[in-house]
Amino acid sequence: MAIQNKMFADQQKQELFAKAQQYGLDYISKARDRNVFPTEEALTALKQFDGDLPECGDTASAILDLLQEFGTPATISQVAGRYFGFVNGSVVPAALAAKNLSIFWDQNSCLSVMSPICGKLEAVVEKWLITLLGLPEQSVAGFVSGTSMANFCGLAAARYRLLAKQGWDINEQGLFGAPKLRVVTGSHTHSSILKAIALAGFGRGNIEFVDCDDQGRVLADKMPTLDDSTLLILQAGNVNSGAFDPFEKICKTAKEQGTWIHIDGAFGLWAGATKTFGHLTEGYAHADSWAVDGHKTLNTPYDSGIILCADREALASSLHISAPYLSTSNEREGMYYTPEMSRRARIIELWATLKYLGREGIDEMISNMHQRAVQFASLLEKVEGFEVLNDVVFNQVIAQCKSDTLTESVMQEIQKQRVCWVGGSSWKGRKVIRISVCSWATTAEDIELSYQSFVSALRKCLSEETSYTK
Ligand SMILES: *Cc1c(COP(=O)(O)O)cnc(C)c1O
Secondary structure (H helix, E strand, C coil), rough: CCHHHHHHHHHHCHHHHHHHHEEEEEEEHHHHHHHHHEEEEEEEEHHCCCCCCCCCCCCHHHHHHHHHHHHHHHHHCCCCCCCCCCCCCCCHHHHHHHHHHHHHHCCCCCCCCCCCHHHHHHHHHHHHHHHHHCCCCCCEEEEECHHHHHHHHHHHHHHHHHHHCCCCCHHHHCCCCCCEEEEEECCCCCHHHHHHHHHHCCCCEEEEEEEEECCCCHHHHHCCCCCCEEEEEEECCCCCCCEEEEEHHHHHHHHCCCCCCHHHHCHHHHHHHHCCCHHHHHCCCCCCCEEEEEECCCCCCCCEEEEEEEEEHHHHHHHCCCCCCCCCCCCCCCCHHCCCCCCCHHHHHHHHHHHHHHHHHHHHHHHHHHHHHHHHHHHCCCCCCEEECCCCCCCEEEEEECCHHHHHHHHHHHHHCCEEEEEEEEECCCCEEEECCCCCCCHHHHHHHHHHHHHHHHHHHHHHHHHHHH
């Protein structure tokens, strides 16, 4: 039992865990000074991880050292304030600390009897979220890995309910020969919605796309006639422009037609938790299901997504399983509202984040992110050579240079400088630089530094352009 003895010994080695802690603390203390993206050298050194599975395992201490030496330098500096790629978000300190404690517990959130603490916190957070977001009182929440999964759950619930209304039990009878359902969404819908549509068997080829305005918002007057066999998918926060669909104009009528409304609010749904941005989500409470991430705007650790659903029976019926060995209590059971059985204890971090920030803290944190985005956009607008293409309504800025080639090379130069990190996208057929401000740690100075990197990258690329043409 050599391996068991090794593990008994390591489990009690305080210096082992203290070392991990120390490496982590060093990382956090230097986070603001690190290059945002790994250097070429650090990327090349990743080859240290190549090689075959060892016959005899290494020591835990050596494994930590390897991660510290070659892993740490190859991370993205996401916990500081100048990573603007995708919509990633940082991590709230209390959540990081709570996660640190809970990793020692290694809880399974499946059933309350498997983890009373997780069962309790899920029930508490479910109530908090419904109040915070102003959703229908009877709504339930499933704590999943992210919005991709939350979108899928919302669509599964919709499919269950829309078919049940026509006397069809999807769980028993399946999709073959089922009454036809319609699926309607904006032409700017997120790719994860397209995936969920395919997964749920609606078929991407059946989507009725609705035209959008120049910000990517569904045009209410272009909506097709809706009915009670239709799934309508709207979004709170366009992944490029940050724009919100006009819920107030669409949802009430859609609801009256018996249409199921799902809202993809991966990062934008949190607008509904604030005073400042509440106008963006007005009318969204008429929907039936909502998907949102903890790990984006709210800055919980990865991975954390939430499906909220006003129709408990539909969500639970589409995800429910039972087996004789799964003893359940009268408590709310997390497993009823998620596709998985075993799940890590992500609720601890989400709970800690909400408890630490409070209503006011959430509002203030989100307002700060947005103000930094506004600052970035207004600095760029003053520079000859950059154009900001969107109305900055919530954390997102899209910018472009005079030509696609220039936009691409400026973006690459910015990435090379490593002061900040921004990614690309396309907007109305043109290449764009996409800036997403979603870290609590972003300061006005971070924006100023990043802006200077943008300007120097543009100058460099312009001068190279001129020297080629000479
Ligand atoms: C990020 C995002 C998703 C996918 O969320 P994950 O948590 O990455 O699965 C879906 N929709 C929108 C609008 C997003 O921004």
